[in-house]
Amino acid sequence: MNVLVINAGSSSLKYQLINIESREVLAKGICERVGSDSAFHKHGIDDNEIVHDTPMEDHDAAMALVLEALTSGPNKVIDSLDEIDAVGHRVVQGGKYFSASAFIDDDVIAKIDELAELAPLHNKAALMGINACRHSMPGKPMVAVFDTSFFQSLPPKAYMYPIPYEYYEKYSLRKYGAHGTSHRYVADRAAQFLDENLSDLKMITCHLGNGCSMTAIDHGVAIDTSMGLTPLDGLMMGTRCGSIDPAIVPFLMEHEDLTFNEVNDVMNKQSGLLGISGISNDLRSVRTASEEGHERAQLAYEMYSHSVKKYLGQYIAEMGGVDVIVVTAGVGENCEKMRRMIFAGLQTMGIILDPEKNRHGKGEREISSDESQVQILIIPTNEELMIALDTLDVVEHMRLEGTL
Ligand code: ADP
DSSP, X not given: OEEEEEEEETXXXXXXXXXXXXXXXXXXXXXXXXXXXXXXXXXXXXXXXXXXXXXXXSHHHHHHHHHHHHHSSTTOOOSSGGXXXXXXXXXXXXTTTOSSOEEOXXXXXXXXXXXXXXXXXXXXXXXXXXXXXXXXXXXXXXXXXXXXXXXXXXXXXXXXXXXXXXXXHHHOOSOOOSOHHHHHHHHHHHHHHHTOOGGGOEEEEEEEXXXXXXXXXXXXXXXXXXXXXXXXXXXXXXXXXXXXXXXXHHHHHHHTTOOHHHHHHHHHHSOHXXXXXXXXXXXXXXXXXXXXXXXXXXXXXXXXXXXXXXXXXXXXXXXXXXXXXXXXXXXXXXXXXXXHHHHTTOGGGTOOBOHHHHHSOXXXXXXXXXXXXXXXXXXXXXXXXXXXXXXXXXXXXXXXXXXX
């Protein structure tokens, strides 16, 4: 079984063709700057990557290039589109409608469209990807996998904002979370790694990349997460500020004479590691500068780890303890120094990092010391594989039911 995983952005189309039995990525690539004169298509198998500058008017044109590259030319991996059994689409916002991945039909498309009000750029882009696949592969089973569905289990006390209730009723303003596919994947893998049932564990998963979020998973059920109505909330990130005093927004608008869009830009694109260090949103550059004595880079580094610590404390309090903490994504998987700073001083809470294990190793592994009551794991995330597995699950279930 081969599943094509599509992650469509407003001007990009990322894809992976995954063989489910072997879990192998047969080919992957990206079409970028779709709709502009400088569009290009990168397509590769293993380290063999081909880049073509080629015009793409829209997502339909990009999809046609992707399917052509998969089935012909030097980097072809399948003989015909019949070898693609199903397509899985990443969709950012599933709102209150989707607590699980869903087979894409007209009703699901209408709901994704309706929810675009909550994630305008993202859901519209996903629809462009979905429509492009419908046009190029009519009748191919397709499944939508939502970033938010894992968090539909949150209780109202965690997802409501303490603002007038009418705004929730009028606009569905509440916490929806994001990165759900990643949190779900690493939580499942962590339980398998430990040979335990997820439903027996209190777990905190930390997705620390450019975008950062953390989730409290109590006996297999997500009960709180750090991202909110949008992915701006929660932890300090590469360029996003995370939670700040909301009064800063009107203050800046008034004192810097900023429009709504400008202040939005400040919080989404000019804050976080970049805003504090003044150097970069990339933690590697911030680390190098901090080691050379750059004070603001040191501050940025400290703030990032402090922000993770705050949520660890919050979620331990919410669950009445924790058995397993999982770190993942670019920073979580690779930055030994940041992990050291995050877990420093938590010994009295039974959380003890093993410095040697933290420094060495690759792939899925435990990095807590033998005396630690809490197990700390690194689990590399794989959202595409999770989307492919979900797609297969939904399609097989429908086949068994006889509805496909
Ligand atoms: P995205 O949210 O864009 O998917 P990633 O999960 O790829 O982000 O994470 C990107 C972040 O990971 C960047 O800040 C980058 O500096 C950091 N990173 C990647 N490799 C390392 C490393 N070896 N050491 C420290 N930071 C790293």
